[in-house]
Amino acid sequence: MAQYPPIMPDMPVLLHGGDYNPEQWIKMKDTIWPQDMELAKKAGVNTLSVGIFSWSMLEPEEGVYHFEWLDEVMDMLAKNGIKAILATPSGARPAWMAEKYPEVLRMDAMRHKQLFGARHNHCLTSPVYREKVRQINTLLATRYKDHPALGMWHISNEYGGECHCPLCQDAFRKWLKARYGTIENMNDQFWNTFWSHRYSSFEQVESPSPIGENWNLALSLAWRRFTSDQFCDFYSHEIAPLKEITPDIPCTANLMDFFPGIDYFKFGKLLDRASWDNYPPWTGDERDKESALHTAIMHDIIRGVGGQKPFMMMESSPSAVNWHPINRLRQPGILMLQSLQAIAHGSDTVQYFQFRKGLGSSEQYHGAIVGHDNSDQSRIFREVSEVGHTLGKISEVTGSAPESKVALIYDWDNLWILNEAQFGNNENKKYIETVKDHYAAWKQLGYNVDMIDQTGDLTPYQIVCGPMLYLLKDGFAEKVQAFVEKGGTYVATYITGWVNEENLAHLGGYPGPLRNVLGIWDEETDTLDDTRKNHFTYNGKSYACKDVCALVHAESAKPLASYEEYFYQGMPALTKNTLGKGQAYYIAARTDRDFLRAFYADVAAEKSLTPLMKNLPDGVLCTERSGDKGDYLFVMNTQPEERTITLPAGLNLRTDEAMEGEYTLNGYEVLVLKRLSSYSLHS
Numbered sequence: 238m239a240q241y242p243p244i245m246p247d248m249p250v251l252l253h254g255g256d257y258n259p260e261q262w263i264k265m266k267d268t269i270w271p272q273d274m275e276l277a278k279k280a281g282v283n284t285l286s287v288g289i290f291s292w293s294m295l296e297p298e299e300g301v302y303h304f305e306w307l308d309e310v311m312d313m314l315a316k317n318g319i320k321a322i323l324a325t326p327s328g329a330r331p332a333w334m335a336e337k338y339p340e341v342l343r344m345d346a347m348r349h350k351q352l353f354g355a356r357h358n359h360c361l362t363s364p365v366y367r368e369k370v371r372q373i374n375t376l377l378a379t380r381y382k383d384h385p386a387l388g389m390w391h392i393s394n395e396y397g398g399e400c401h402c403p404l405c406q407d408a409f410r411k412w413l414k415a416r417y418g419t420i421e422n423m424n425d426q427f428w429n430t431f432w433s434h435r436y437s438s439f440e441q442v443e444s445p446s447p448i449g450e451n452w453n454l455a456l457s458l459a460w461r462r463f464t465s466d467q468f469c470d471f472y473s474h475e476i477a478p479l480k481e482i483t484p485d486i487p488c489t490a491n492l493m494d495f496f497p498g499i500d501y502f503k504f505g506k507l508l509d510r511a512s513w514d515n516y517p518p519w520t521g522d523e524r525d526k527e528s529a530l531h532t533a534i535m536h537d538i539i540r541g542v543g544g545q546k547p548f549m550m551m552e553s554s555p556s557a558v559n560w561h562p563i564n565r566l567r568q569p570g571i572l573m574l575q576s577l578q579a580i581a582h583g584s585d586t587v588q589y590f591q592f593r594k595g596l597g598s599s600e601q602y603h604g605a606i607v608g609h610d611n612s613d614q615s616r617i618f619r620e621v622s623e624v625g626h627t628l629g630k631i632s633e634v635t636g637s638a639p640e641s642k643v644a645l646i647y648d649w650d651n652l653w654i655l656n657e658a659q660f661g662n663n664e665n666k667k668y669i670e671t672v673k674d675h676y677a678a679w680k681q682l683g684y685n686v687d688m689i690d691q692t693g694d695l696t697p698y699q700i701v702c703g704p705m706l707y708l709l710k711d712g713f714a715e716k717v718q719a720f721v722e723k724g725g726t727y728v729a730t731y732i733t734g735w736v737n738e739e740n741l742a743h744l745g746g747y748p749g750p751l752r753n754v755l756g757i758w759d760e761e762t763d764t765l766d767d768t769r770k771n772h773f774t775y776n777g778k779s780y781a782c783k784d785v786c787a788l789v790h791a792e793s794a795k796p797l798a799s800y801e802e803y804f805y806q807g808m809p810a811l812t813k814n815t816l817g818k819g820q821a822y823y824i825a826a827r828t829d830r831d832f833l834r835a836f837y838a839d840v841a842a843e844k845s846l847t848p849l850m851k852n853l854p855d856g857v858l859c860t861e862r863s864g865d866k867g868d869y870l871f872v873m874n875t876q877p878e879e880r881t882i883t884l885p886a887g888l889n890l891r892t893d894e895a896m897e898g899e900y901t902l903n904g905y906e907v908l909v910l911k912r913l914s915s916y917s918l919h920s
């Protein structure tokens with residue numbers, strides 16, 4: 238059982254709050270700021286993120302600093318018992334900096350230099366930008382190191398994008414040299430004799446571009462890895478003065494939903510806590526099932542990125558956002574569902590963007606706790622206050638975390654190269670969709686799932702699923718083999734083990750170094766368009782195969798099902814290999830979730846795993862967090878209609894009622910049940 242310390246030691250409860258931009262109201266501060274504090278307290282807000290885009294207010298001219306307003310804000314927060322998540326301002330820069338030092342501006346892949354504007358667009362390499370960031374971060378840390386409001390550092394905002402300027406080209410070449418040593422070796426690893434692409438010096442290498450090199454897959458992969466590493470490096474640079482001056486204050490950077498640009502598992506190792514910004518398109522109808530699953534897997538990815546510790550939902554919208562194509566109002570109940578779903582998956586926070594709706598600019602109609610009505614009587618304000626109240630009631634879950642015997646692999650290197658690779662269906666290899674399908678099957682069966690990447694430790698798990706691991710990182714196959722030999726169950730699918738970490742195909746048949754573990758030879762792969770389906774029968778039931786069918790020979794493995802159509806009729810569609818004390822399955826074709834659900838139910842039964850709840854109705858999800866004080870089952874109805882479930886014995890933490898047996902959840906209702914075994918044991 239895991240019990241983690243609270244994110245902020247002097248705020249040992251679930252955190253509730255959001256992005257707060259008091260500097261936008263500085264000319265009305267005498268009326269607005271005191272109202273903000275009153276409204277924040279009414280809504281049960283205990284944490285606000287400040288300073289995220291404040292650079293031009295902190296340093297309006299080079300070297301001219303104005304911290305007085307922030308001093309006042311920090312004092313005001315402290316006085317009102319609110320903790321500050323204080324941001325470094327690098328997410329957007331002042332105009333004077335762009336004017337005086339154009340090197341801070343990005344260059345795009347077409348080699349166009351950008352103008353001043355927007356945000357999240359600084360050069361990652363620029364020594365000037367790095368120096369300016371070091372200066373301002375040092376000043377912030379020095380000024381607020383002993384301030385009672387300082388609870389955490391919020392580093393920049395939503396790092397992303399890429400820069401192709403000469404400084405970045407130079408850094409890329411150095412990165413390549415460090416990785417490959419010699420240009421000869423790099424040419425070999427990239428297979429550069431193809432199309433006469435051998436370089437004779439690193440100086441000739443340019444980042445991928447539509448007007449230059451855009452067909453060299455290994456170069457593209459290297460560029461993705463480099464850019465991701467540049468963000469790790471930039472983050473390390475940003476936190477260096479903070480760690481020196483405020484060593485006890487935790488740091489985070491807010492991550493994004495399935496953001497492809499940074500290997501979050503690698504980046505996450507640098508974060509004290511992982512955090513992310515959650516903006517699902519809740520539509521108030523059956524599509525919310527998919528939104529809920531999407532959000533669930535993202536919460537679990539972020540928890541995995543943060544080493545399975547409680548993480549932070551750093552942003553979410555209290556109502557409609559302003560940037561989806563159609564911004565539907567949140568139906569009553571959805572805000573509570575969205576908020577408790579985050580907690581259910583291990584978040585110790587519910588934070589929103591934004592506290593108060595601005596009067597102008599591009600986010601003036603984005604959902605906020607306080608609207609342009611400036612009222613505590615709005616529906617949104619009341620719903621946010623109810624969330625605040627509920628977080629208070631369930632606050633004993635703080636520091637507990639979900640535990641799982643099942644891990645699912647999602648891997649950025651694999652995503653990057655599958656986005657580049659030319660074979661099969663070139664419009665969409667459907668890697669993310671496939672991972673989500675496997676995840677959905679486990680969730681519909683009622684299990685907690687840990688999300689890891691290929692570098693993750695497999696030993697805590699009984700079942701590890703690695704769908705579509707086309708690229709196998711060095712050492713991964715050996716790790717899987719040891720896991721299976723010791724008794725684990727490994728599940729692989731079609732398109733596994735084609736290339737090594739450098740994108741060179743394995744000579745000697747797919748799935749490369751996993752061939753022994755899986756006991757198969759995957760000889761060819763058929764790609765089906767939407768008009769074609771194959772079929773197989775598993776446990777007496779027929780299932781459809783779509784998109785991808787691998788033509789597999791069972792070597793030491795045993796076939797469990799075979800194709801029923803096309804020229805490969807009779808070849809295995811599903812195999813099982815036994816190795817040491819464990820087993821390895823190969824799902825040769827892409828199927829719908831119905832098969833995955835039936836199959837994983839059997840795989841779990843073979844391991845004697847039991848779900849958190851049985852017979853979950855369609856649209857109901859559950860998770861469990863465990864800690865020193867007990868085990869907490871979260872049951873979530875992601876649909877507007879009622880759903881009937883059967884509950885284990887427990888205490889409903891939201892109502893203080895004992896519960897057991899049949900219960901009908903209202904639309905979007907969430908139950909937080911402390912299991913009876915745990916509350917009788919622990920209290």
Ligand code: GLA
Pocket residue numbers: 394395514516552558590600603
């Ligand atoms: C992102 C940003 C915020 C804000 C919200 C709007 O997550 O971090 O600054 O723009 O989107 O949804």
Ligand code: ZN
Pocket residue numbers: 343344360361362363400401402403404405
């Ligand atoms: Zn650059």
